[in-house]
Amino acid sequence: MSALVLNNLDISYGETQITHSISLDIAEGESFALVGESGSGKSTVLKAVAGLAPQWTGSITAFGQPRSHGIDQHFAKHCQMVFQDPYGSLHPRKTVDAILSEPLAVHGIGSQNSRVEDILVAVGLDRKFRFRYPHQLSGGQRQRVAIARALMLEPKLLLLDEPTSALDVSVQAEILNLLKRLRREQNLTFLMVTHNLPVVSFLCDRLAVMRHGRIVEIADVAELKRGALKETYSRELMEISVAHTG
Amino acid sequence: MSTPLLEIDNLRVTFPTPKGPIDVVRGISFTLGRERLGIVGESGSGKSMTGRAILKLIRAPGKVSADTFRFDGIDLNKQSEKAMRSIRGARISMVMQDPKFSLNPVMTVGEQIAEALQTHKRLPRRETQQRVLSMLEAVRIADPERVATLYPHEISGGMGQRVMIAMMLIPEPDLLIADEPTSALDVSVQAQVLDIIDEQVKRKGMGLIFISHDLNLVSSYCDRILVMNTGKIVEECKAGELRNATHPYTRGLIAAIPRLDETRDELPVLDRNAWAAK
Numbered sequence: 002m003s004a005l006v007l008n009n010l011d012i013s014y015g016e017t018q019i020t021h022s023i024s025l026d027i028a029e030g031e032s033f034a035l036v037g038e039s040g041s042g043k044s045t046v047l048k049a050v051a052g053l054a055p056q057w058t059g060s061i062t063a064f065g066q067p068r069s070h071g072i073d074q075h076f077a078k079h080c081q082m083v084f085q086d087p088y089g090s091l092h093p094r095k096t097v098d099a100i101l102s103e104p105l106a107v108h109g110i111g112s113q114n115s116r117v118e119d120i121l122v123a124v125g126l127d128r129k130f131r132f133r134y135p136h137q138l139s140g141g142q143r144q145r146v147a148i149a150r151a152l153m154l155e156p157k158l159l160l161l162d163e164p165t166s167a168l169d170v171s172v173q174a175e176i177l178n179l180l181k182r183l184r185r186e187q188n189l190t191f192l193m194v195t196h197n198l199p200v201v202s203f204l205c206d207r208l209a210v211m212r213h214g215r216i217v218e219i220a221d222v223a224e225l226k227r228g229a230l231k232e233t234y235s236r237e238l239m240e241i242s243v244a245h246t247g
Numbered sequence: 248m249s250t251p252l253l254e255i256d257n258l259r260v261t262f263p264t265p266k267g268p269i270d271v272v273r274g275i276s277f278t279l280g281r282e283r284l285g286i287v288g289e290s291g292s293g294k295s296m297t298g299r300a301i302l303k304l305i306r307a308p309g310k311v312s313a314d315t316f317r318f319d320g321i322d323l324n325k326q327s328e329k330a331m332r333s334i335r336g337a338r339i340s341m342v343m344q345d346p347k348f349s350l351n352p353v354m355t356v357g358e359q360i361a362e363a364l365q366t367h368k369r370l371p372r373r374e375t376q377q378r379v380l381s382m383l384e385a386v387r388i389a390d391p392e393r394v395a396t397l398y399p400h401e402i403s404g405g406m407g408q409r410v411m412i413a414m415m416l417i418p419e420p421d422l423l424i425a426d427e428p429t430s431a432l433d434v435s436v437q438a439q440v441l442d443i444i445d446e447q448v449k450r451k452g453m454g455l456i457f458i459s460h461d462l463n464l465v466s467s468y469c470d471r472i473l474v475m476n477t478g479k480i481v482e483e484c485k486a487g488e489l490r491n492a493t494h495p496y497t498r499g500l501i502a503a504i505p506r507l508d509e510t511r512d513e514l515p516v517l518d519r520n521a522w523a524a525k
Contacts, residue, residue: 039404039433140290169289169460174503174514181513196434203505203514226508241435242507244467 002065004029004158004190005050005080010059012042012049019045020214022059027207029064029157032184032191034201034222036238037211043194046211047160050192051082063158078108081151085163087143091135097121097146098131104153116153123186124149125179141172148179152187159184161193165200177203198242202226210235251278252422252454253301256315260296260478263308271296273478279422283448283455285465285486287500288475294458297475298424301456302339303331319421337367340415342444344427346407350399356383356410357395363414382413386443405436409443416447422454430459441468462489462500474500 003026010023020042027033035043048054050061052073061068068076084090091100101117110116121131124145135143144164151159164180165173181204184191195201201208202225210217210232218232228243230236260272272293277284288294300311303323316323318339326334343349351359360379364370370378383391386409399407408428415423425444429437445468448455459465465472466489474482474497482494492498499517 038435170462171289171500171503171517174505175516177505178513178516199505199507199509202507202509203511226510228507238435239507241438244438 002029003027003062004031004064005192006060006062007046007050008060008062010046010049010057010061012045012054012057014045014054014056018214019054020049023214023216025209025216025219027190027192029190030188031207032193032205034205034208035192035194035211036196036198036201036208038196038238041211042214043211044162045214047082047162047192047194050080051160052076074108078154079156080158080160081154081156082160082162083144083147083151083164086167087140087147088135088167090147091143091150093135096132096134097126097138100135100146100150101153104150108154110154120149120152123152123183125175139172140168141175144168144172144176145179148176148183152183155187156189158190158192161191161195163195164193166195166197173200180204198225198239210238250320251280252319253279254315254317255301255313258297258300258313258316259311260293260300260305261310261312271478272300275473275475275478275480277473277480277483279454279456281421281452281454282471283445283457283469285457285459285469285472286475287459287462287465287472289460289500291477292475293478294460294475295426298341298426298456298458301422301424302335302341303328304335304341333367336363336415336420337418338420339422339424340418340420341424341426342408342411342415342428345431346399346404346411347431349411350407352399354398355395356397356399356402360395360410360414360417364417367418378417379413382417383410385416385447386410386413387439388413405432405440408432408436408440412440412444412447416451419451420453422456423448424456424458426458427460428457429464430461437464444468463504 005027007023007025010020011018012020023046035046037043045054049057055070063076063080098117101120102113105113105116121128126145165176168176183189202222205222207221208225209219212234218230218235220230224230228239230239256276257274258272259270259274261268261270286294286297299305303311305311357379360382361375364375364378379395380391383394388394388409429440432440457465457469466486469486472484472486472489473480476496482492482497484492502515505514
């Protein structure tokens, strides 16, 4: 079964149409990347799936269930999002414990104590961090909390919006390893937005290149590794990336 | 290389804490000619503090001390705050990380760049205006007349960073410190901005200190690299020889970067305890 199917998705902010007939079919357990420059609409696609950009036409279907335009609790249970900036995405006045317990309270799930403990182990955070505030944690630790929060409801699909671009390379390696392990252990499906092609190469199975709100090309990561992307624009992106990583 | 532009010996930056003073930069020494020097390290390694210390921008209660601290024959240790003000901008300037927070939101781009020039030079208004426009052109802004009248919120991040560079370069400084000038930008825009910095530095024969956490970026835009960890320089090498770096910290940083043709199943992670104790 497909984890996520987008069909002719047109997303608008007010008068401005951001994406033009985006269609994707992501299999269960797959790790899929959306790449492109800023302004290409890649984050907007994630936001629409997460329910943060409700003005869309077309269809979004996750695990066979169509998504409504409003707040969708059933959908939220299967699909969670991790944001780019670990400094901005955690509530500054809530402890790690409160941040992690909140989704459970919203969905009326019990045994909060043991679940919080388990998830901290899963994302590799020591127990001593449980009652700390975000400002007492480093960037990498915060991103671990953000990932833990997304995993609290045991979702099957994780939306990742540039999960490592705010982090140092050494911390990025830790978070990428963590995401890879979690995906294997919990059989997660990833939809990740990034502009970093080497990260795609490490973490993903397939990628879609976006430009001006349209999908230019969908390719296997094997093709990216071989440098065999077909479209001119995808090749340009690749060349920039190669020039930088020399 | 003739007399160095910048000579630093045993630079320390100290902050007091309830548990006693903490050194964030612990006695580093280097010299800089009219060349491009990269300083790399993780967050907390003291690389930005080093950049700020050169401009004496560390605010109290932070303290800067150095045995030798000389810029172009001027002893920076002895300069008063007032004297520093005529060095900052005019002789040494700094490009900050994020154009969103570093530009004045209530002044137009043109006014801000003009202000940077007028602070250090008295010029007729028409000539100032002329210099602003040609500077904007130099940082590859296509329509300088129009862009000069825009406010920072009306321009993109990449354009904002180019405006910052224009502002920093218009007084024609001898040394440019770029502190993560592109980490708030897209990869495709990043390359453009770095090329502009590079072009300007080469044309005017300035010295450049390029501070970044991105080893690859630094190695492709600099001549020489200093690697910093916990306030100390752990390795110094030519940019082209980075691949042969010997210090385990540098090697760890290089290995942690995923590659485009990645085959490793897991990325090696730095073992911080191994040398943090030293």
